[in-house]
Amino acid sequence: MPYKAFVSLKKETHKVKLVFLRLKSLKKKVLEIINTAKNDNDKTRNSMHQFKIVDNNGNDITSNKQLKIAFKTRPVFLSVHFIQTITTDDKVDHDNDEKKNPEEKFHKIINPLVLLTGSAKYKSLNDLPDVKEDLIMFKNVFKEVYGYEVYCTYDPNKPETESLTLRQLNRFLMKYYINIAEKSYDSLIFVWCGYGNTTSEEKEEGEDILITSDDDKYKSFKKVQELFGHDTNVFLNKPKIYIKNVYRGNEQHQQRKRINQQWYNCGSDTITISSITPGKSIFNSTNPYKGKGSYFTECFCNVISQNIKSSKSLYDNLMLISKSTKQKALNGQIIQLTSTCDRHAFLYINNNYLSSTNAELDKDVSWNKANKKAHEMVNEMINNKQQGIVVVATNIEQLAKSNSNGQLSQKNIPFSMMIDSSQYMKKKLILESYSISSFHSKIITFDNITIDGSVYAVDCIIDGFGNCHITQQLIPTNTSVIRCHFRSHVFTCPWPIDIENLMELGKNTLDISKVNEAIQLFRFVLCVQLQTLHDLHIDVAYSYFQLGKAHEYKGEYDKAIEYYEKDLEISLGEYDKAIEYHETSLKIKLNKFVHDNYEVSVSYNNLGCVYDNKGEYDKAIEYHEKSLKIRLDILGPEHLAVATSYNNLGLAYNSKGEYDKAIEYHEKDLKISLNKLGSDHPDVAISYKNLASAYCGKQEYGKAMELEKSILGNIYFEKGDKVEAKKCYENALSIYIQKLGKNHQKTIKVELRLKNL
Known part of the structure; x- marks a missing residue:
């Protein structure tokens, strides 16, 4: 596998491949x-043997x-600096070139503002269920894979957000x-998913529009670009990436042909990619991607995720996405890509967010x-x-600032000036590298x-200004108000901490x-348990198990084994204690x-x-048979407790x-239960x-599939039959909602499986 790098020479960037480092x-x-x-002068050629190579x-x-x-840091950027004798006339320009940061040769995107917008429900137009899946996929790749700060108009837990009116979009x-x-922020990423169109030629020369849920209203795409490109200097000379996943309504073919001329040039450093699906293809029953999200979004997220450690620029990735989408796109689908960037742009992982996921604080x-x-x-x-607040940190002393001149009133004093003030800091403990401090004040203002x-x-109220961040967790009481805008995602959990809900x-x-995100939640739960329970508690073992499962799902098998072994070590000890107790x-x-008392059967069952x-299955069978015998004698063959023993x-x-034995007993259980x-x-x-x-263990899958409705969905899903899987999940969901309620974990699990079909 070749090693790829970008080499900057003068004002040009070149790709190089090395077989060996x-x-x-x-x-x-x-x-x-x-x-x-190209355009090398004689001086450059004569000095070609005198240069140095500089890393990122x-x-x-x-x-x-x-x-x-x-x-070790991908993508790799290297700069070539010439070492030569220069004249006085050349000195200033040469010094400026030498002092240039290599990063000025390209855009490094590591802390973008990501805005995801879209509408799945419309007042009079047909609904677009794919939009919900599109927005979820975009959010996952930008937040979970890259660790970016993502804001989205759609929340899967709030059905009302499937609609997006013009007023809501503007707000x-x-x-x-x-x-x-x-x-x-070092860049902007804006995404629209939903209906879009081109207005008539008399109106803004065929202006591109984003159609909101109130169908008679729309947002000019040009206005969105102007808002972030012209009306503020925050993104001046920074990449602005616009992604439009647009479904066209009743657009005429003639209008569609002129679409290449309708791009609005909103200055430099702008990349726009647009996927346009004609109206006739949206609701085609033969559409293989219907209900799953668009193929463009799936392709975009897959490519961006897979190439996370490659040396491909964003533009190169977008070209690959465009090519792949066109190959599998529906008939008539249009993919367009334009760029006014004068430099390569690269997506980097934001480790400020992901570090809190990866830090193994349970071991600390x-x-x-x-x-x-x-x-x-x-x-x-x-x-x-x-x-006030309680802070556990490694760097609290380094944050302290003095207010000895008394320029700031006590009312407006920032947090950094509270640190050394006995008026605010009421307690402080040192535990190895950590300090635990309490500060008493109605308002806490984090200051950069x-x-x-x-x-x-x-x-209390937490305000803030400047570049503020908390590397681990923010845990506020219900009456606290958090008004500080942190530079990137901060894991937040309400106090008191509800372990069961978090699990x-x-x-x-x-x-x-x-x-x-799951690993972060499981690790946080485990840490809280280690802080409140003893290390060998059975709940701690369960958290180790869930962490092992998550790491196994991620493909990190060594970590999975490590956590599974911790779970087993505790569980075996707990089982021995349980056996002794029972x-x-x-x-x-x-x-x-007497020996045939029901309470005795309960103890046999528990053992x-x-x-x-x-x-130890033979021992288990021995005690379950003893329990069953008592229950049959005193309760009769049709009692539910007998079904439990079966x-x-x-x-x-x-x-x-x-x-065969298992099937025999489960059939007896099923008969009584029915x-x-x-x-x-x-x-x-x-x-x-x-x-x-x-039956599955016996490899009689046909009989297994005839049996029940709630688990059938999983079997059909594994076989790849999503239509039948959906029917079974819907059947199971109906039962669970009726008997358990909408908020029960089994109901939620089936709903999630339905959403992910």
Whole structure:
């Protein structure tokens, strides 16, 4: 695999490929570039043997080792600087060239403002369900893969946001336009998904428009470009990327042909890519992408994600996306790409966001001890009805500023000046590299600072100005108000921390393939548990398991194994304790009751379940059979408790690989459950699922697929039959909503599976 780099020589940038990372080979390539460069003068040619190569950070590359270090950060940019005798007349220009930052040769996009807009529901036009999927895909790639700050008009948890009126679009744009000066954005990415059209020739010469939900109104695309390109200097000489995924309504062929002349040139450093789907193709029943989101969006997100570590510029990626989309696009679909950028633009990962995901704070004992102390301080402030913040950080001392001259009033004092003030800082503890400090004030104003740690806000207002950030978490009480606009995403969780809710959110997030976000949630839950529970608690083991599952899903198998082993180590110890507990309970019950008492059957059942979880299936079967015998004797063959014993025996035999036995017991369980509960009860759905699982273990997939509705969706999905999978998921969803409610985790899980078909 060749090593790719961009080499800047004078005002031109050249691509080079190296088979091996050898400085000698690189210099040879540079000499070839110099010899073939256009418009070279004699002085350049005569000095071609006297040059140095500089990396992206301005360091001279003088050895193979330094060259290897330069290639660790992708894409790789190198600059060639000539070393020659210069005349007095040339000195000024030469010095200016030498002082130029290599990054001035290209646009480095690492902290863009990303605005995702679109409308899926319309007043009189046909709805566009694909738009919802498009916006979700765009949000995932920009936020989850690159770690950018993303704002979107559509929220999957708020059905009303499927519509977007002109007024709502204008308010959305102005909201972020007003605040852009407070942040250090290096670029703009604007996305529209929905209907678009071209107005008549008499009106603005065929102006491009974005059609909002109130069909008779629209937003001029030119006005969007002017807002961020002309009306503010924030994005002056910075890349402005506009992505239009447009569905055309009743546009005439004649109008469509003139579309190449309708681009609005909004100055330099602008890239616009537009995917245009004609109206006749939108609702075509043979459209293979209908209901999944557009192929353009899928292709865009795949290419941008796959090439994250390549040396391809954004324009090169967009050309590849355009080519790929055209190859598989629907009949009549138009892809257009224009650029007025005078330099290459490259997307970089924003590690300020992703670092909080990747930092393995669960392994940092001091961090968890420090946050445990912070929890105590927060509770103390709440009990005493005090307002302010508690900060756990590594750099609190470095942020301190003095107000010795008293220029600022106490009312307007910024946070950096509170740090050394006994009037505001009420407590401070040091725990190895972390300080835990409490500050009492109704209003806390962060002043151009980055807090390397966590902030707990207690019934206060947090304002801010300048470039502010919190590297880990912000945990505010319900009555706190956060008005500070951070430069990038800050993980935020309300106080008191609801572990159970966060765990369910993490599992649901993993279900819809937001792996980094799920890892962040699971790790946060694990840290809170380590701060509040003992290290060997069974809930801690469950968090280790979920982290292992997430890392396995991500393909990080070594990390997955590490967390699975931690889960197993705790769980085995807990199982032994559970067995000891249940055996003691059983002994007491046997002394107190006759051997065929129901309470004795409960203890036998509990012991069977623990041995099953531990993997000792013969022991599990032994205790479940004892439990079943008692229940049959005292309750009769049609009782639900008997069905439970049948189910548990079926599970144990299934785990043991004795599928015929498992099927026998699951069929008995199902028969009782159907008679007692009816076919639409959630427990009956579980019985169907367990029976289907046994048939799957026996590789009798036909019988498995005949059995039940809730799990059938998964089977059809695995087979690739999404139409049947959808029918089964809808059937299961109807049962769960009726019996469990819309907010139950099983209901939410089925809804998520339906959305991701």
